[in-house]
Amino acid sequence: MKMVTAIIEPAKLDKVREALIRAEITRLTVSRVSGHGRQASDPQLYRGMVVVPDLNPKVRLDIACNDEFVEPCIDAICEAAREEDNSLGDGKIFVTHLEEVIRIRTHERGGKAI
Amino acid sequence: MKMVTAIIEPAKLDKVREALIRAEITRLTVSRVSGHGRQASDPQLYRGMVVVPDLNPKVRLDIACNDEFVEPCIDAICEAAREEDNSLGDGKIFVTHLEEVIRIRTHERGGKAI
Amino acid sequence: MKMVTAIIEPAKLDKVREALIRAEITRLTVSRVSGHGRQASDPQLYRGMVVVPDLNPKVRLDIACNDEFVEPCIDAICEAAREEDNSLGDGKIFVTHLEEVIRIRTHERGGKAI
Amino acid sequence: MGVRAPRLAGAALFAALVSLSPLASAQGDMPTTDTGTTAWMLVSTALVLLMVPGLAMFYGGLVRTKNVLGTMMHSFGAMAVMGVLWVVCGYAMAFGPNALGGWTGWNPDFVMLLGIDDSIMPTHVPEYVFAMFQGKFAIITPAILAGAFAERVRFRGYLVLIALWGILVYNPLCHWVWAEGGFLFDKGAIDFAGGTVVHISAGTSGLVCALYLGARRGYPKIAMHPSNLVMTLIGAGLLWVGWFGFNAGSAVSSGLDTARALAVTQAAAAAGALAWIVIEALHHGKATSLGIVSGILAGLVAITPAAGVVQIPGAMILGVAAAIFCYGAILLKNRLGYDDSLDAFGIHGVGGIVGAILLTFFLRPSWVAGQDASWSLGHQLLVQAEGVLVSVGYAGVVTLVLVVLVDRTIGLRVSEPEEMAGLDHSLHGEHGYGLLNPN
Amino acid sequence: MGVRAPRLAGAALFAALVSLSPLASAQGDMPTTDTGTTAWMLVSTALVLLMVPGLAMFYGGLVRTKNVLGTMMHSFGAMAVMGVLWVVCGYAMAFGPNALGGWTGWNPDFVMLLGIDDSIMPTHVPEYVFAMFQGKFAIITPAILAGAFAERVRFRGYLVLIALWGILVYNPLCHWVWAEGGFLFDKGAIDFAGGTVVHISAGTSGLVCALYLGARRGYPKIAMHPSNLVMTLIGAGLLWVGWFGFNAGSAVSSGLDTARALAVTQAAAAAGALAWIVIEALHHGKATSLGIVSGILAGLVAITPAAGVVQIPGAMILGVAAAIFCYGAILLKNRLGYDDSLDAFGIHGVGGIVGAILLTFFLRPSWVAGQDASWSLGHQLLVQAEGVLVSVGYAGVVTLVLVVLVDRTIGLRVSEPEEMAGLDHSLHGEHGYGLLNPN
């Protein structure tokens, strides 16, 4: 089992969720984060000045999935989270190994608890 | 050392913390997340309509612990976070391997830094 | 590749970021969390009473880096996040193994995607 | 005529008009100023203005986080655009003598309000105050309307739409109902403080826009949570306070009529709130905070046309009835599946209609006694219904033309990527709650 | 009697009562309306209503995130329930002539306010305005009380409790203190704008409820952070503004008395704020924002009974004294360990007592000069103490009966799982801050 963690643009959340659902991945955990990557875009306006923030608002998705779902999951995210204009700031995906998953309600463990 | 990450109902936070303290686990990190699992419960009311949100508010606990504490920790969480009525949405626990832990103040590393 | 996760005092965020930049580590993800450690400091005032909160506001940094950057990264954080007076509550660093990193924009993978 | 006129402002004003040219204004036959009435009208103006940030909060709390600024900008944009337009031409159209066969009013002296620089009205109030008080209604009305299409329109198109809407819908309606010579005014339609002019017209126009523009992306499949119900509650509180200016100010006096309007406003709001949470408790077993404020609003809307002519029991019944009908209308909307985002029609349209019609059954006995012999309840009911229909029909049709026009030319509906990203980011380059991100 | 009466409203009203039946109301001996006084009373009514959302913000910001809506609903629920009850029977009980041996007042003509439809009071204000102004006090009082048991009561039980409390505690107290024939009124107790009726009664009743219901789960072991001090500050700002209506409106005039009340209100609030942060700086080395607003409130509460009879220096001393006593009372509470969640007693109860007693020492020389020969400071002090004791005793005892009754029948205290989950979720099915979750 793997934990796929994606950091994406908040604006892309809906599209990514839809793509994941199409890939039959529905369970996930979402949180607000801020990030700094290579991107220097997402400029904001402040009283006539274009301000490039140091930390941009991002959304983090954590998706625990069985090994065979990892690649479909990555593909779905990449597909949906990419800007048309190939700009910086589209985000990143991290994959870590999951040793155990437990469903609290049933105490089920492992792949079937995902 | 393992990192135990639990996603639970916000309403259960107090109870889980108390159970963990009983299991002698006091250090942890908590954050607000939103999640989508199998659950279709936690309905909210909006002007006379029952609304089932797509992403439910959840609380995430991250607990770094030495290996012998992992099972007690999981048990404590499972015990406290479960609804009496065995409903969906009780949450999930993920366990990952921790390579290193450093206490910033003392530069201590490993198990004793937990 | 490793994921370095640091939990630090919010007040130290600026200083830690600056130290990381000096160590040539600029990419990271930041989020608000609350934590309970050994610390019993960060007292707050509430109508004449000193209140020691149960969960203190903390900031979490997630930094994915190639293996050779792990130690410099840890050092930079430790250096910058430590209070002068060696008090509790300075925070903790966790290191986990990262199996894969994907840059969404380019589909690049591995070390060069960090 | 005073007998028939539920609200004397128009008549009084007209008298002022004929007797006054800018040059004649310093003459001796000018009414004197009453400091007390003037004070209350100044305050009422401030209170109605308070409703604009109040509405911004009410609406802004109900939308999703990514659209909060965009939604509040609808109210603030109305302050800017209608604030300017009203002094430029709005007052001249609404309160000038009949022009274009009575479709609108027009008095060139009122342009930039230059002609009223010294004018005191027969109600003993400087005309400037009356003009400003009325101007606030012209601001709040399109701001209410905007709730129907929240979270999916371009700001630029919105500003053009409300500018046109103000000129072509609001000003004529206002003239018909409140100005001497206006045809509904002459018929004796009762609309004390703007049931038809403000609420029904805003609600209906909003509905038309919502239907034309279509639902928000994902509606109703994806649940759209209010981002800040706390702010919505506070906004409702400010609206209640401001409504005292809206209704009691519409008496253009500071005396018994004013006191009556204030008392019934208070009673209707409380009754509406209580009724709504009782309904919810019966329906779902839980009273909600959004419910209690929706009930407040429903009660306030329903009493608006009636504030001069009913007594406390009637006001409470109107408040309860409004809660019932609005609750039902929203349930129906959910069935029908169209997307009136913040229920501009469900609350303001329906509540306004309920008030305008039902008030007929609760007329104050002394008011009825003051009517001439030909008056009958049935006739009044017909007149009221006519007022409602005219308002619904006129506002609906003209709004449809305008919304199509604006959408086809400069564009009204946002693009799908913009909508997904949220108005705040894509239209305004800002975030409402920077506090959500560490900084 | 005017000599003794610190506040003429009651007397004036009584005169209105005797001379007026609904039928006689159109006669020539009716006082005329003064537009200026009426304007100010209309405004005061709006300002006191503004205190309700102000209080909702003040309290809502102090509770934990999961209870913010539930806490604000206490204020909004009071608007709904007391708003209705006041016109139904509250005004008749509070300002009718003595009934049941003086325990309450009663005038059947005041039911639904039908009997005052044309009534102008000798203060030249339509009685409707006075009734509405007073009605706002009946709303704010239980809303203040609710702070004592925030975060742990059921909404349904709360609504029933305050309805009973309004009828059995507030209305009689209000009658005793402010209505002609009320026994404290006749004794010459000074309570200009509600120190006993509003603040002491709310504070004491809150304390009784808090003691009976017990502490919140985890109190005081678990620290309970204010969820939104920013909102608390804004709420305090609105309370200060609204308090001008509360105090200066209680003059039921628009002249020198009003101006004096406003001036001392301002001075006491500023002095209280300054004193509180000085105390904090001495005690902890830091001034807090909660401290400054607590000081504002303490000062405002203390000046409330005294606003008609002290001058600026007295007002400032009252403000400072209130800050000292309230600060001490809260420290004491923390020692004793009972859970008056938002210090309804610590601020309103204590501040009200401080004001009601200490005002005796700062009476305006011209006021003292106007008393008859038998007047002495010592006697006034006794009368003031009696007012306080009666208010504490009566409110305390009746509230205890009511809270036991409501808790045993329909239930007042929430269950432990509900409390842990938070009122917003478990009682109202909502979340206050949707913005906390990505959507």
Next chain:
Amino acid sequence: MGVRAPRLAGAALFAALVSLSPLASAQGDMPTTDTGTTAWMLVSTALVLLMVPGLAMFYGGLVRTKNVLGTMMHSFGAMAVMGVLWVVCGYAMAFGPNALGGWTGWNPDFVMLLGIDDSIMPTHVPEYVFAMFQGKFAIITPAILAGAFAERVRFRGYLVLIALWGILVYNPLCHWVWAEGGFLFDKGAIDFAGGTVVHISAGTSGLVCALYLGARRGYPKIAMHPSNLVMTLIGAGLLWVGWFGFNAGSAVSSGLDTARALAVTQAAAAAGALAWIVIEALHHGKATSLGIVSGILAGLVAITPAAGVVQIPGAMILGVAAAIFCYGAILLKNRLGYDDSLDAFGIHGVGGIVGAILLTFFLRPSWVAGQDASWSLGHQLLVQAEGVLVSVGYAGVVTLVLVVLVDRTIGLRVSEPEEMAGLDHSLHGEHGYGLLNPN
């Protein structure tokens, strides 16, 4: 003299002064109270007070999350400190007869306002109300100033600074411009509601402080996001509402002058808002919410000195001009790189200067007609410029002395660790938004 005096308050007051000793106050030649005017002045006082929480919200929303309480405390602290100081000595200095060669006023009877306990002014308003109304200006002015050095000063030093500033800068300036005998008053400088006294002095002083204290750590390299633009918008809404009291209250009447002031205030605000978003749309293609509220403020500031003497078209032009100049000034600031955190100078200083100077070109014809033969536009322009220069020069120099003094003695600038940790945590031991952390 009334001819020359744009604002009669001072003159009126002076008349009151000479005729009244505390002992003479009960005599027959006292002017009578006008309830209507008094009502409006009471309301204006409340409305200007409302601007204080409004400003706290406006500013608090613009700073970073960690400084929100600290920034709001600047406004609340001003309520406490200036609220006390004004009654102690401020009113005596500002509105007493010339003292120290006209540098200030002084009337020992005004200390604690004891000498005005019975005083009714020739404007038929109890002097207490006038004193309280003016006191609110003394509160809001340092609160505006504080925007220039937000996020980097110690609370203690700030309180001392504004106390000294109030005594040494505000009171004299207020005396010169508004009190009979003040040298700018006697020259005929037009400053209806405080362009020089409030906005220019606050803006300039703020600028001086900002330059002396230096930029915030990291400025301008690190972007500093507004933590809560939603709150900033609401604050701006309250400021607009409160400004009606600020400007229309400055007429110290309830009649035509008042109505005119209200109307031009409304028009200038709307025009300023519209102009700002048009400028933004041209410059960046996007209208922002911070832009629309900045435009509102710019328009309101610019109309402040002019509210008594221009008509609607002039008001709108002033609003537009203020938007242009302020926008430009802020761009310039960004070029120059100094850190006026919240643009106290960019909006209030620049807007105030624009209004004070440009009003000369839009004087109401009837006002011009009322001047004596020697009057010329050029001369008025010179007088206006002199008013601006005096205000800028005096406020600037004295503030510089004060800020150096306070910083060197008790300390004004926070330490670097404190600044990084945020004022809320390090100075006040609190967090503004507890809701951000699960609890």
